Amino acid sequence: MPPRLDLIRPHVQTLEPYTPGEQPEDANLIKLNTNENPYGPSxxxxxxxxxxxxxxxxxxxxxxxxxxxxxxxxxxxxxxxxxxxxxxxxxxxxxxxxxxxxxxxxxxxxxxxxxxxxxxxxxxxxxxxxxxxxxxxxxxxxxxxxxxxxxxxxxxxxxxxxxxxxxxxxxxxxxxxxxxxxxxxxxxxxxxxxxxxxxxxxxxxxxxxxxxxxxxxxxxxxxxxxxxxxxxxxxxxxxxxxxxxxxxxxxxxxxxxxxxxxxxxxxxxxxxPWYRENIRKVVEQRERLAKELEQLGFRVVPSAANFLLAAPPARSGDAQAWHEEFRRAGILVRHFTGAAVKNYLRITIGTPEQNLRVSEIARRLLAARTQGRKH
Ligand SMILES: Cc1ncc(COP(=O)(O)O)c(C=O)c1O
The missing domain is CATH 3.40.640.10 (Type I PLP-dependent aspartate aminotransferase-like (Major domain))
Structure with a gap:
């Protein structure tokens, strides 16, 4: 049957819906793209x-x-x-x-x-x-x-x-x-x-x-x-x-x-109280991950939330490429294309193990890129 666009208000036909963060099917991906809490309900x-x-x-x-x-x-x-x-x-x-x-x-x-x-x-x-x-x-x-x-x-x-x-x-x-x-x-x-x-x-x-x-x-x-x-x-x-x-x-x-x-x-x-302890852990981990990424050369915006906005080091590839490489390495983060943020990745704070994985992968990708430039 042909679509009945004539039944839909012209205004609605032109609307661009909100783009939510991806909810991946692959349960093995470490999901740090939509600012969910790494800890479940009590x-x-x-x-x-x-x-x-x-x-x-x-x-x-x-x-x-x-x-x-x-x-x-x-x-x-x-x-x-x-x-x-x-x-x-x-x-x-x-x-x-x-x-x-x-x-x-x-x-x-x-x-x-x-x-x-x-x-x-x-x-x-x-x-x-x-x-x-x-x-x-x-x-x-x-x-x-x-x-x-x-x-x-x-x-x-x-x-x-x-x-x-x-x-x-x-x-x-x-x-x-x-x-x-x-x-x-x-x-x-x-x-x-x-x-x-x-x-x-x-x-x-x-x-x-x-x-x-x-x-x-x-x-x-x-x-x-x-x-x-x-x-x-x-x-x-x-x-x-x-x-x-x-x-x-x-x-x-x-x-x-x-x-x-x-x-x-x-x-x-x-x-x-159970949740306040989780919040404390997320905040502690946020500060720790920020420091680790900064040590690797990322520019990290001081955060008061449960995520970090971090720009990869200069000459290490653009944020979109980093986003894809993180994904290939099993970590899903968010990349936005808006002018003010396109050079950044937004990384939700995960469990200590997940955050450690983020800094490990970042270190590995950076080393691979630096190697790549030398040869
Ligand atoms: C700034 C901000 N406001 C509101 C929301 C919506 O939250 P919810 O509809 O889950 O309460 C979000 C979700 O990511 C958000 O980032």
Whole structure:
């Protein structure tokens, strides 16, 4: 049968979907490409999920994830009314787009139709803007992935009245952190809703949750995917001013978070010490791998996340070639083609054994390349 493109909105026909990191079939590959946690959920969490696999599966889960929202609120010392849980934080970022941004039209206020974010940052943001038919404003970070100082922001085209700002902090894909004082100044420059996307905050020495108390236009986004080892379950949440959170509740699907996900996330919050120890190990390993790669001549961006952005040594081949050679050697890392990051590899922190393998392979590849140049 010929495809019925005439049934699909022209706008949708031209959309480029988000490119997720590869989920390889080969279980022998060391998978360091999507910033998953090398440590699994705690035994207590696994037990809670297994115990919930019973006759309950025929019932709908809690529509607003209330028991989980109460636990998140207790963790962050706020009210459950300040919390919305999503099918991963990705869902909530999409809801924010729909709630706060007008689709682009020749009439109306352009800034009300604009989503603003720094580049490089999370590559989902432009996709969300495109899906919604919104305008997007990309503002480059500095060469070292810093937020330009307030005086420079205007020069770079930063819009004080964009309807929605996404700020990845710590930044992805660089891992660079921003101080709360710096983020506070940034929030003061904008009037639109500002989502501080803290997907990796638990690996950083500081987070910006306190800014939710200070501003009525600031939301913090968190996920159970990274520090809490639950990518598979798809649970994320926003903490923000009640009026903004209630607007998002109006848009979400009736049962947007699956029941086992709610149970897994709730059990996680009952077992935090176990996870804090894993986070400590990841941070320790991050610092160690960074040092080892630097000793080999890589340029490594100081990271406050569970990954490193590292540029291979000069004259050792381009990052794309390194990516392929790592893969042939059994390690999957991520390479992005954007101008600011194309010379780098993004390497998720794995177990100590996996990280050791990364530096061993890097040393071996480097030696082979140096040999190759001599002959
Ligand atoms: C910066 C950032 N934000 C949000 C997410 C989405 O996380 P999830 O949808 O798994 O909660 C990711 C995932 O990699 C991310 O890197």
């Amino acid at each position: 035994p207590q969490v696994l037990r809670a999920v297994k115990d919930a696999v019973d006759d309950r599966l025929r019932l709908y889960p809690h529509p607003t994830a209330e028991p989980l929202r109460k636990k998140i609120a207790a963790l962050h010392d706020c009210s459950p009314d300040n919390v919305i849980v999503g099918n991963g934080s990705d869902e909530l970022l999409a809801l924010a787009t729909r709630a706060f941004v007008e689709p682009a039209s020749p009439r109306g206020n352009r800034e009300r139709q604009t989503i603003q974010y720094f580049t490089p940052s999370y590559s989902l943001y432009p996709v969300l803007a495109a899906i919604h038919g919104a305008r997007n404003k990309e503002v480059p970070l500095t060469r070292s992935f810093g937020i330009p100082p307030a005086a420079r922001l205007a020069q770079r085209g930063w819009l004080p009245k964009a309807a929605l700002n996404f700020v990845t902090t710590p930044n992805a894909p660089s891992g660079r952190r921003y101080r709360t004082s710096e983020l506070r100044k940034l929030c003061q420059t904008v009037q639109g809703v500002t989502v501080l996307d803290e997907a990796y905050a638990e690996f950083a020495p500081e987070n910006a949750l306190s800014l939710v108390q200070e501003f009525d236009h600031v939301i913090v986004s968190r996920t159970f995917s990274k520090a809490w080892s639950l990518c598979f379950q798809r649970v994320g949440y926003f903490v923000g001013p009640e009026s903004l959170i209630q607007a998002l509740h109006r848009l979400r699907d009736s049962y947007n978070v699956n029941g086992l996900g709610q149970i897994a996330a709730g059990a996680t919050l009952d077992d935090l």
